[in-house]
Amino acid sequence: VYFEDKEGFDFFKQLITDRKINKILNPLGNINISCSAMLDLMARKIPEFTAKSLIVLDGDVVHDNSANAKKAKKEKNLCLLPSTLPxxxxxxxxxxxxxxxxxxxxxxxxxxxxxxxxxxxxxxxxxxxxxxxxxxxxxxxxxxxxxxxxxxxxxxxxxxxxxxxxxxxxxxxxxxxxxxxxxxxxNPVQSDSFKNELIKSLKVIMTSGHGVDSATISSYLSDN
Incomplete structure (x- = not known):
């Protein structure tokens, strides 16, 4: 899991507290890549930043209408944090x-x-x-x-x-x-919505990016 900055990582850790989900995640809190760089890597369809990892960006990306952002927002591995503020x-x-x-x-x-x-x-x-x-x-x-x-x-x-x-x-x-x-x-509604979207993205990258059987990952995450 990649983040823009330490604050995004700190927020994410409190949003995703489920043990089963965390067991299969590797949040890289000490690697910060700017939002624009991340969107560029996603727009270029670099596998590490599209098929193999979850990309967690600040919610203000919703209002970003740049060419790279438009392409990146079509990717199923992109998770936007709750709130349109950083x-x-x-x-x-x-x-x-x-x-x-x-x-x-x-x-x-x-x-x-x-x-x-x-x-x-x-x-x-x-x-x-x-x-x-x-x-x-x-x-x-x-x-x-x-x-x-x-x-x-x-x-x-x-x-x-x-x-x-x-x-x-x-x-x-x-x-x-x-x-x-x-x-x-x-803010339970926004928090649950983020978690649900993250689970959807997680299923996609585990199957398409890491070759895990779809039924296996769905069963593993079925309690969520």
Whole structure:
């Protein structure tokens, strides 16, 4: 399984927790290939990136109408993560919109709403974020309209947030404290939909890419 970045890998691990599925997966969390490079490899029909592996990309690929994206989206091994925001932006929006007295903030690392707001202060200041609930996509679009030379500023802000020691302690700590796992619990429809699509893709690559008998893999995954 290939991912765009570490955040995609972290999110995926909390979406796919089924032991049987994980037993036949090899998620390559330490190999990051950019979305554009991955789409290019898929469009060229390189077997490793079409028939033999699952490609997990951020949900914003849905809106990518480039020639490579159009070709890649026809491949049955492509799995798009829930949410049309990249995982680091999605999880920021999710946490920002949680009330201060939400059960999530009672965690082992004392990662409270106040601590979260402090770690996210650069994002909040740059995007001029006000009271929750927020729609992050609208805020980012507004920022980009006003700041024509934004470059990769927004992307870097969220990467920096996702790499803070406070946030990483939550991701690497207890399962119940993991923000991505909490998102999965609170968004069962989107989470189940991703899992079902992944199982469909998995059946295709196991049969066409790895020569496993169709009935065998269907039987193995029948509980899901």
């Amino acid at each position: 995982p680091d932006q999605m999880i920021f929006e999710f946490l920002y919109n949680l009330p201060p007295d939400d059960a999530y903030w009672e965690n082992k690392n004392k990662f409270t709403k106040a601590v979260f707001m402090k770690t996210a202060k650069d994002i909040i200041a740059t995007l001029k974020i006000g009271n929750a609930p927020i729609d992050l996509k609208i805020l980012i679009d507004n920022y980009k309209k006003v700041n024509k030379n934004h470059g990769g500023i927004v992307r870097k802000l969220f990467k920096d947030f996702a790499h803070t020691t406070q946030f990483q302690a939550q991701v690497k700590g207890r399962v119940k404290d993991n923000p991505y796992r909490y998102w999965v619990e609170k």
